[in-house]
Amino acid sequence: MGDAPLLEVERLTTVFDVGGRALPAVDQVSFTVGAGETLGLVGESGSGKSVTALSILRLVQPPGRIASGRIRFRGRDLVALREREMRALRGADISLVFQEPMTALNPVFTIGSQLEETLAVHGRATGHAARRQAVDLLGAVRMPDPARRLDEYPHQLSGGLRQRALIAMALACRPALVIADEPTTALDVTVQAEILDLLREMKARFGLSLLLITHDLGVIAETADRVAVMYAGRLVEQAPVRALFHDPKHPYTRALLASVPDDRPGTPLRAIRGAVPSLGALPPGCAFAPRCPDRFEPCDRLPPGETRVGEGRAVRCYLHGDAVEPAAAVPGAR
Amino acid sequence: MPLVEVRHLVKEFASGQGLLRRGAVVRAVDDVSFDIEEGETFGLVGESGSGKTTTGRCLLRLVEPTSGEVRFRGRDLLALSAAEMRRVRREMQIVFQDPYSSLNPRMRAGAIVEEPLVIHRMGAGPARRRRVAELFELVGLDPALASRYPHEFSGGQRQRIGLARALALEPSLVIADEPVSSLDVSVQAQVVNLLMDLQQRLQLTYLFIAHDLRLVRHICSRVAVMYRGRIVELAATAAIFDAPQHPYTRALLSAIPVLDPDAPRARLVLDETAVDRSRPLREVAAGHWAAI
Structure with missing residues (x-):
């Protein structure tokens, strides 16, 4: 890559x-997304992965707020932008694909009018030109019979086609970065496979960067170039996708991969004991410590800091180094 | 004798009803036949709209089948009166997918688990309370939590409460409809292990309805694959996964994401027009049936 990354998230704290x-x-939380790269952000419910996505777009609603940190997109700090500037950027330079296309699409407008509106709001095209572009976009996402679909309402499409329409909308203004939050979770496995193929194809064709947020390790393995693993609001491991799956370093990543059913039918699964801690009751040390099979003395005292463990790899775990996380930037945040 | 025998089960739903349009009928379940042997875990897989959930509900008559036969220990359930059916249902329980919406939010966990005992007038007073405590322990919950409300539990714990309730009447068949798919990955394995453990301890028979094929492979002894209301393939689990015969089964298996970035992607796309839905199941190998 060489150049500065497209997106740089630096010590982001959202409370x-x-x-x-x-x-x-x-x-x-700190990570980067390079030009043309897919970063997979993986975590369970409560891990903070979706709040991270909303923070990047500055869509966190009260009582949530970005407390500290920087989010640089093409060098500009999004945290410092005025709302008006942020609005111009959303959907145009950074767009979002949601999990549930039925709720993300407006049920009372046709697919075409929603696509045309997106183009008009950002001053890309109006009238006949917008309609032509809308047809092209639906064609690009391999919507069968795009001209006819333009005049249909979201409920007339299947789940897979709705997600295609939503992706077309996300691509309408040729954004540099698409954030896809569980884009295939509500879909059947064969439709999921089609949508993942489509996302890969769109990424190559439009030179997109993709921040793919999911709980599904299989989706990550198939789609991501690099992976960031979140647990209880913290980023516990970052690695290139091959390294992560072949040699996971953090005990949480290892446990997560080990808990997936494998080739030994009928045997007990290697479950992770306990449950994800709630935000109000985080342990003083590493958030995973109470569930961790490798826990030792330092784990319960202070949260571990980031340790480099190889090319493009970092992990927050005392098994790999004794770095301690600097105190939280927000009083009362920990 | 199999525990459950399903023969030519059909469930039709009316669709497109309105002032001007009448009487279009959708066959959600279309001539489905299978047996469930005592003690096995029989998997029913398929995608949304395949009819797998409707089939499960027809077995309990939570949905009334349009035609066909469902026999439980040889008794034809569809011929039973409502009162007789209620008695048989003690032996057939269901665990739902979503532990958030399937538990009454205004009832304490203990009362939720106790309710089937109250309805079926089983035990009373201290004996019933002891039974509830026993059920809590059976599913790995502290009986002291019985006075809490559903929202005070995590998703995994709620699914345990649903399971304790289902087991209260000591059923022999448990229909588990996507029992872990709404749970976090790290919690799914705990509940799957509990299901396998309970099966051993209580000699349960499971009808396991799921779309997660990895999980189905792990816990089911036999699997039926449903596609648009019909069973297109039925065989021992290993045979389905190692030697799938029907084009839909092949497409479905090839779509499972592999947990290895280096694994070759060999996605098979189903040509829906090439699937002859009228084709009956035939035995392609011993115990391996496919509609090809």
Whole structure:
């Protein structure tokens, strides 16, 4: 790559002000997405992966707020932008594909009018030109019979076709970065496979960068170039996709991969004991420590800091180094 | 004798009803036949709209079948009166996918688990409370949590409550409809292990309805693959996964994401027009049936 990354998230902390406390949904998270790269952000519910996505687009709603950190997109810090500037950027330079296309699309407008509106709002095209572009976009996402689909309403399309329409909308203004939050979770496995193929194809064709957020390790293995693993608001491991699957370093990543059913039918699965801690009750040390099979003395004291463990790899775990996380930037956030 | 025998099961739903249009009929389940042997885990897989959930509900008559036969220990369930059916249902319980919407939010966990015992007038007073505590322990929950409400539990714990409730009447068949698909990955394995453990301890028979093929491969002894209301393939689990015969089964298996970035991607796309839906199942190998 060489050049500066397209997106640089630096020590992002997003908190939710609840009952007089600032609960860190995203806690000093740093990562980059390079031009043309797919970063897979993987985590379970409550890991902070979706709040990270909303933070990048500055769509976090109260009581949530970005408490500290920087989000540089093409060198500009999005955290410091005015809302008006941010609005111009959303959908045009960075767009979002949601999990549930039925709720993300407006049920009372046709697919065509929603696509045309996206183009018009960002000053890309109006009238006949917009309609022509809308047909082209639906064709690009391999919507069968695009001209006819333009006049249909979201409920007339299948789940897979709705997700295609949503992807067309996300691509309408030729954004540099698409954030896809669980884009295939609501879909059947054969449709999921088609949508993942489509995302890969769109990425290559339009030179996109993709931030793919999912809980599904299989989707990550098939789609991502690099992976960031989140747990309880913190980024615990980052690695190129091959390295992560062949040689996971963090005990959480290892446990997650080991818990997937494998080739030994009928045997007990290697389950992770316990449950993800709630934000209000994070342990003082590593958030995974209470569930960790490799826990030792330092784990319960302070959250581990980032340790480099090879080319493009970092992990937050005392098994791999004794770095300690600097104190939270927000008073009361930990 | 198999525990459950399903023969030529059909469920039709009326669709497109309105002032001007009448009487279009959708066959959600279309001539489905299979047996479930005592003690096995029989998997029913397929995508949304394949009819797998409707089939499961027809077995319990939570949905009334349009035609066909469902026999449980040899008794034809469709011929039973409502009162007789209620008695048979003690032996056939269902665990739902979503532990958030399937538990009454206004009832305490203990009362949710106790309710089937109350309805079927089983035990009373301290004996019933002891039974509830026993059921909590059976599914790995602290009985002290019985006074809490569903929202105070995690997703995995709620699914355990649903399971304790289903087991209250000591059923022999449990229909598990996507029992772990709404749970976090790290919690899914716990619940799957619990299901396998309970099966051993209580000699349960499972009808396991799921779309997660990895999981189905792990816990099912036999699998039926449904496609648009029909069973297109039925065989021992290993045979389905190692030697799938029907083009839909092949396409479905090839779409499972592989947990290895280096694995070759050999996606098979189903040519839907080439699937002859009228073709009956035939035995292509011993115990391996396919509609080809």
